[in-house]
Amino acid sequence: MDLQRSVIVVLLVMAVSLKLGSAGDIVHHDNIAPKRPGCDNNFVLVKVPTWVNGLETSEYVGVGARFGPTLESKERRANHTRVILADPPDYCSPPKKNLSGEIVLVHRGNCSFTTKANIAETANASAVLIINYETELFKMVCEDKETDLNISIPAVMLPQDAGTILEDDLKNNFRVSVQLYSPLRPLVDIAEVFLWLMAVGTILCASYWSAWTTREAALEQDKLLKDASEETLNAEGSESSGYVDINTTAAVLFVVIASCFLVMLYKLMSSWFLEVLVVLFCIGGVEGLQTCLVALLSCFRWFKHARESYVKVPILGAVSYLTLAVSPFCIVLAAIWAANRRVSFAWIGQDILGIALIITVLQIVRIPNLKVGTVLLSCAFMYDIFWVFVSKWWFHESVMIVVARGDKSGEDGIPMLLKIPRMFDPWGGYSIIGFGDIILPGLVVAFSLRFDWLANKKLRAGYFVWAMSAYGLGLLITYVALNLMDGHGQPALLYIVPFTLGPFLTLGKKRGDLKILWIRGEPERPCPHVKVEPYEEERPQE
Structure with a gap:
């Protein structure tokens, strides 16, 4: 149990470090380059499917410019247009020949983006x-001196690798055509x-499990207090309960340590460091799934005997036969996920x-x-709020x-997240939520159910329904804000x-339970081992 608690506490600090309820950005706003007439577009991602000699090949993703017309959002309305190489390649000087409605492929550099677009428009x-000239996408903005622009053709930037492939096909005299459109997210x-x-x-299941074990422990303690001697009680009370209670100092330190860990992730994020995180996640996942x-x-x-029979294992100490039986399954599952975490369905094992x-x-x-x-x-x-x-x-x-x-790791984020692929989003990606967004409020929700059960409160008269409903509503509002902010990450x-917290504190104050909730955390219960004698005046007369 000591090893288990150590592993869980370490993983908890890692989990708290990340609390995000978002997918990747789709619309990119640039506050450094303010909008002005003729240069006021949002930066939108653009799909660029390609055809070579009439056969559809790859689909690339580009980014639209701040200037020019907005692109079509429907694929069926986007035209198939032939692509030709620019001459000169940078299109910073008048072209050697006019075009007839083709899309021109040019290189970045030597002049402004608007200059290239103006020359291309002049060439028809x-x-x-x-x-x-890099593999990343770059936001194409206007020059400070440029005002009242009137560019009537769209400009799209491609990453270096995609542009190089198209350029090679054109140099080999292949006929290349593309579509340009920017579909909207649902x-x-x-x-x-x-x-x-x-x-x-997850919080619902964890809360009921926590409340059930707490009530069973309370009933067992009452039984011991009623039947056992004082020496037995002292010996029993000295044993570890197997739980980790957080105090106010630990609560503050928790967030401070999580901040340090987050900065370490940010500075050290790389492929090798991600491998370390995967190993730690697998250890925690095996421990959690086994438990x-x-x-x-x-x-x-049927499993009662295996659960109550123990064998001594080096380092781990006494381990039940049931634990030994399920451990190989948990280890194999974690190993399979780790080995195949880059495949499309790996999110199932991670979740x-x-x-x-x-x-x-x-x-x-x-x-x-x-x-x-x-x-x-x-x-x-x-x-x-601070770190987002x-x-x-x-x-x-x-x-x-x-x-x-996972922008600096080359992968789809670190594993301390629940994720589901976006099913109807044309840009794909995942909807994600950090462990901290579940664990931290989950501690309060689980506490509310434990209090209700110890106080013998009915469902409507207790605090759990309110706390659980409030959490669900808060998470729902997070997703509403996420969509209103065009998919930008939000601090859940x-x-x-x-x-x-709001309904919990308000309801506790209204019902007169706030002092007990705030200080004791559990209702007062009579001690079953103490026999209350009647007062002298209450004793029956002989």
């Missing part, structure tokens, strides 16, 4: 494709619905391991009262979004924390 081109993707259900369902499976199988009487890890964390790590929960969520609230929004002032980019998306706890 229908659009201009500009090849970047307002709501069904992936977000499933992700919402996964997050809410969940053992608890689930223990509900059946299974992640959900099991989250449930185990919420079972082992607990907040003793509402005061600690309020401090923890308040610190996480400020942490979330404020960090842009120091690092020139959002640290949390960069780390969560900015919305979740007020929705989760």
